[in-house]
Amino acid sequence: MIKINRLNWKIGGEAGYGILSAGEIFAYACLHGGLETFAYLEYPSLIRGGHNTYQVWVREDNVQSHSSHIDLLVALNKETIEKHLHELVPDGGLIYDENDNTLREYACATRQKNCFAVPMADLAKQAGGQKVIRNMVAVGSSFGLINYPYNYLFDLIARFFEKKGSKIIELNQLAAKAGYDYVNHKYSSQFEYKLKVRRINNPKILINGNEAIALGAIKAGMKFYAAYPMTPATSILHYLVAQERNYNLVVKQTEDEIAAINMIVGASFAGVRSMTATSGGGFSLMTEALGLSGMTECGTVVVIAQRPGPATGLPTWTEQGDLRFALHAGQGDFPRVVLAPGDPEECYELTFLAHNIADKYQLPVIILTDKYLAEARQTVPLFNQDSLRIDRGELADTNRLAVDARFVRYAVTMSGVSSRSLPGQAGGIFTANSDEHDDTGLANEEAKVRTIQLEKRMKKIQSLRAYIKEPIKLYGLEGADITLVGWGSTKGPILEAIKALTGEGKQVNFLQVRCFEPFPVKEVDSVLRQAKQRILIENNYSGQLGGLIREKTGIDIAEKILKYDGRPINPEEIINYVNG
Amino acid sequence: MSTGKDFETGQFPTWCPGCGDFGIWTALKNAFVEQGLAPYQICVVFGIGCSGNMASFLNVYGFHGLHGRSIPVATAIKLANHKLPVVAVGGDGDGYGIGLGHLIHAMRRNVDITYVVHNNQIYGLTKGQTSPTTEHGVVTKSTPFGAIEMPINPIALAIDTGATYVARGFSGNVKQLTELIIGAMKHKGFALIDVMQPCITFNHLNTFHWFYQRIYELDKEGHNPVDKAKAWARAMEWPTQLSVDENRIDKIFTGLFYQEYRATYESQLPQLQNQALVEQSIDDINIQPLLEKLA
Ligand SMILES: Cc1ncc(C[n+]2csc(CCOP(=O)(O)OP(=O)(O)O)c2C)c(N)n1
Ligand code: SF4
Ligand SMILES: [Mg+2]
DSSP states (O other): OOEEEOOOOOOOOOESHHHHHHHHHHHHHHHTTOOOOEEEOOOOOOSSSSSSEEHHHHHHOOOOOOOOEEEEEESSSHHHHHHHHHEEEEEEEEEEEESSHOOOHHHHHHHHEEEEEOOOOOOOOOOOOOOOGGGHHHHHHHHHHHTTOHHHHHHHHHHHHHGHHHHHHHHHHHHHHHHHHHHHHTGGOOOOOOOOOOOSSSOEEEEEEHHHHHHHHHHHHHHEEEEETTTHHHHHHHHHHHTTTTTTEEEOSSSSSSHHHHHHHHHTTTTTEEEEEEHHHHHHHHHHHHHHHHTTTTEEEEEEEEEEEOOTOTSOOOOOOOOHHHHHOOOOOOEEEEOOSSSSHHHHHHHHHHHHHHHHHEEEEEEEHHHHHHOOOEEEOOOTTTTOOOOOBBOOOOGGGGGOOOOOTTTOOOOOOOOOOTTOOTOOEEEESSSOOOOOOOOOOHHHHHHHHHHHHHHHHHHHHGGHHHHSSSSOOOSSSSEEEEEEGGGHHHHHHHHEEEEEEOEEEEEEEEEESSSOOHHHHHHHHHHHHEEESSSSSSOOHHHHHHOOOOOOOOEEEEEEEESSSOHHHHHHHHHO | OOGGGBBBBBBOOOOTTTTHHHHHHHHHHHHHHHHOOOOOGOOOEOOTTTTTTGGTTTTSSSEOOOOTTTHHHHHHHHOOOTOOOOOEEEIIIIIIIIIIHHHHHHHHHOOOOOEEEOOOOSSSSTSSSSOOOOOOTTBBBBBBBOOSSSOOHHHHHHHHHOOOOOEEETTTTTTHHHHHHHHHHHHHSSSEEEEEEEOOOOOOOSSHHHHHHHEEGGGGOOOOOOHHHHHOOOOOOOOSSOOOOOOOOOOOEEEEEEEEEOOGGGGGGGGSSSSSSSGGGOOTOOOOOHHHHHH
């Protein structure tokens, strides 16, 4: 039976084989043909050698995660077959490079059905290129097999290699075409999976979480970004610095993460929206200055793209092990906001919101993501720009300031938020002080002043509660038989699982927690009290959200799917659990 | 026209009577007054220590940050609003110990800020432990058998690392220190002023008397601060005989060791040429072109 527009494609090869560009070109070629994709890269913490894979799940409806079921596997090395052949569905296909002897022998020994030998190295050579260009032969072969028009590939290669010049573009196109023609003639009639171009009206983009965060920040008027490279947060730095001159940003790679966060506090003090991003290790170094942001009431936005810890951990893999850390990092009590987007659209929207909160409520806002969300690409509609409003909060009016008095920067108010002046503003003099201070910022250790100022700061948490419109989201029907509970990047796999389970006639809904501080006690409690069967799903060992829910609501979620092998949860794991 | 009083918050300093910190406080106020600046036109970032406690005595836009972290804060304030004069103030532990990493990078970065270090060769606020500039062999609370490590030489370090204005002051010479601060603030680039500051409570070696015996002013010796080799040679001179000895010949030079004209970090950012970051409007930023690149 022919299967149209539902294909999960995976290419694997050694690091340095061009797996990333092959995968991205495949995914964008599908996007341009009106198809929706989810594109997911796995790679070890190495530059050369080691095993890379890129998976692209293609459908007509919105694809929200990767999957452990592969329909078409493309092997540029033996390891791809060793590690991933078991993921292939029974009527799936394997394309491999038959010029590689060990690979050929191994492929033939392991699988007969739908085993498509392609002389990739030879075809690359005939196209006039080196062996490295095999990746384009492989992409061409894949599209040839599934009868997807070659011209999408042709155009994309031109776009991807634009900077490398027309010669390289042409070479890659020739190699892709050679693979396309070879497979199309020889094998395409044997393979049942096909992709067909669709006309769609609304333009879509293919974007990952890090890019979405960068876009949210630029849109929010963030002008100062300081960071130290750390996977999986680094691509935010790369993205922003490339826009430095187009959007008038200052993007600074610092000597360490301590400098990065102290800098963004300084920029915020000077009146500029600022942000940093790191992973758990870098955030460990930032904890003292996170409190500085809270104490001096200089709002900041800190992105933690989590990876498995502790210590260096698994640098290029994924985990949700830093929720508790984000909530409690830093000495003493100070107000903070912790947000957790679950997909690229939420990354964009919540980063914009984070900058408004940081400015208006003058405190640190943490955005928690992870490697899976940061780097996997998803097809989404063009981001909305119209309904987003900049909210800078209360700025002191120079005309109403007394020139020679110190400004009461930390005035005690109902909301805990006081209006602020900016350095250089006449009449606005105050001290931003990491020591406890009086209302103009001068150091003060009196019991009464301490109590008043601490309470003033902490009050902001209650004041801003209503400002966060959707601290939770409930997907699916209220009163479903099963309620899945999760946060962050598990959202995609959970929603994919629900689609499949609903198809099987099951009633399942999903409670997504998007804000941990202030914790939406009422909202979470009311959903969970009604739930008939609750299952907690987290990419960590200790079930950190589960613990938090128990602490805040008293509800203990006994059933748990916890995964902490560095790999994202896939929909099948959830489906299997629910189906017992 | 501002006066010295305008730069006082009204809180009288909590420093030990006779502490060298008073002289530095005075020199800063003088330098601001002499440049015709009003308090609101200046931003000073303080570290943590007896030195940093000046945050509560000096009336300016102040930022009293974390121990060792004044430089990154000051750097970012300058990048966010490069029209604002930015000064950083801290101790030797703050700047040469816990914060040394930031200092070295700030010097090679050459952001236009002035860094005044109260170098009392001791940790004052924590009550007398060894610091990165404590002389070899000196007994402190944390080195009861004498400091084993060699002290670092801030002037040599700064010349080597790329600071473009390198000076040593003495809190017993407020007039010279005032001039050095004015010179540093007028200088376009990173300025380090290492100020010898007797801690009368915990440092019983490097006292006012000890310094008066040894100090010589560079400009009176005909030193030319653009001569890097000479600056280096002068920087290398430091007493080898530490005890008070009326017949000693060792010299400590104060004044401007080295000055170089090199483009500042911020002057090399075209995005800052028209407006400071803080002056830019952030309403209605259009990201459509960026979205299209992802389509
Ligand atoms: C992270 C951190 N570690 C330690 C301290 C404690 N502490 C405060 S001041 C100081 C040293 C002060 O020495 P210095 O910087 O030379 O300043 P001084 O008091 O001599 O002016 C220390 C260790 C702190 N505040 N923060
Ligand atoms: S302890 Fe030393 S440095 Fe601190 S105030 Fe007293 S004399 Fe000055
Ligand atoms: Mg000291």
